[in-house]
Amino acid sequence: MKVYISSDSAATAVGADDVAAALTKHAADKGIEIELKRIGSRGMAWLEPLVEVEIDGVRHGFGGVSPDDVAAVLDNSSDKALGPVDEIEWMKRQTRLTFARCGVIEPLNLDEYRAHGGLVGLTRATSLTGGEIVREVTDSGLRGRGGAGFPTGIKWKTVHDAVAPQKYIVCNADEGDSGTFADRMIMEGDPFSLIEGMAIAGLAVGATRGYVYLRSEYPDAIRVMNAALDIARREGVLGDSVMGSGRAFDMWVRVGAGAYVCGEETSLLNSLEGKRGTVRAKPPLPALEGFLGKPTVVNNVISLATVPVIMERGAQNYADFGIGRSRGTATLQVAGNVARGGLFETAFGMTLGELVNEIAGGTASGRPVKAVQVGGPLGAYMPLSKFDTPLGYEEFDKAGGLIGHAGLVVFDDTADMLQMARFAMEFCAVESCGKCTPCRIGATRGVETIDRIARGDEAAKVILADLCETMKDGSLCALGGFTPYPVMSAVTEFPDDFATAKEAAE
């Protein structure tokens, strides 16, 4: 009997290892023959620990399993049975392209990876010129999934056209935004897809070396990625002759050191070079003068991990999903105070309300939803009145928000938006790299100004708005430049939380 349990952090954090141990022990005690496979995450975090048992070739799920449940799970008498996993509403409603294999295969099993379409894209890429690969990625409409939404193909073309003795592919795996975990999930659950994507990027632009800058807060992802790299090197996916093509590409993991700002690409490059992670002024673009001053592709994990499926199925197939200029799928991460949280991959275009209310089932607390912060700590707080906004880059921009890395944090009506605004400024002050004044000084003054508002100082509101304008226009990078989004959206959309403080003071 095949039994599957996730080894993803979100599963082990809620006891999956204990369940796995109990299952193994129970099976041994009772003489039941089981083959226990540890897989990535299906993305249904609220069902973890999730146990899947293969019955007649179909994987049946059991959700929220504790070690006490294992006997009933194995004889299929458990009241935690969910039926076939692929038939669960959450799974049925998705279009899984980037995450097709995640939670299905064993993360470090290259044969299973191959059996599920892996390496088809890279093999195809080895038969194309760099320019042809770049065109394919451009035609797919893929845009940077890290937050900026810059067209990936255009970035690649710049690096492709640059002439230099050495070029680099750098993967930004410094996923520091609260509410986001897609990068972590794919690195822990399907690491070869990122490796394949980076190798394709290397062939496309003529880069022979790559780095994954992975945050130290993700020890499990670091371990899995390093193990996957060893396997990929041994199997000829990486090395002097990628897939026997005669073209070279190799890559390594580099571990960050707890600085949020290193998720900004130029800070990341400085950090990778062994410097303080301060932001660089642009130009020059990293595409022309990046790591060690050489032309460098800097892409987010999800952007790179999506490239293999684009090369496998063709640009048009990917571009057929989505709305407007947001092509393909969004890997939405639903988090916070939410009944059903996890990873939901779907074509761009679903509305915020549909996702939060229908897919995610509202709050975990059962109280009314008050706000959803979309796009991490630098994203706006969206009120219920904006729940009809479709998930798309331009659509969110028009509504005064940003999609960012597509993380959504849901808050119920107990949330104090003044405190959330204050936290945004405090976070910016803690994490500022210190290079530009609006961010370094502005964030600290921002905390003080919000404290004045909390004490009932009406005049401080005007100062806060002015300060936010300055930070927005004058900061070098998105940390100082976007912190005004959560702050001002809280002030504008939830005026009661700011007015009440004043009235209470009077």
Place this chain on the structure above:
Amino acid sequence: MQSANPASIDEMRAIIEEHLGLEGPLLPILHSLQDTYGCIPEDSVGLMAEALNLTRAEVHGVITFYHDFRKAPAGRHVVKICRAEACQSMGGASLAEETLTKLGIDWHGTTKNGAVTVEPVYCLGLCACAPAMMVDKKVHGRLDRSRVDAILAEAGA
């Protein structure tokens, strides 16, 4: 606090030299030193500067920029409690405050018996099973008061 593993100059030099072939070797060196000694020993700063042709001030600047690197070793276990928005939405802020009060320390502090150092962390990627924390390299999610107490007791706090 006395380091459990006192740093010898030769040993530190060997750790540094091991990484000199890398592109951008300083962060890997710092991680390796901290893995070995539990902190970045003061004596290593000059050695790194010499090996990498940097000034001591530049090396010092890098060490102090990053939250991860310590001047002195932490307690026997490092507990990182997430302070970020998703964990806040599930009551993480009050849980963190209660925990610190109970341990009688502030952020970055170490319990009197040296068992536990508590650090803030801004996101562990466990946002769909918040609130979350990490003890050394082991993650814990869906925390409440009793689970935190149990985990801290196991760590000897």
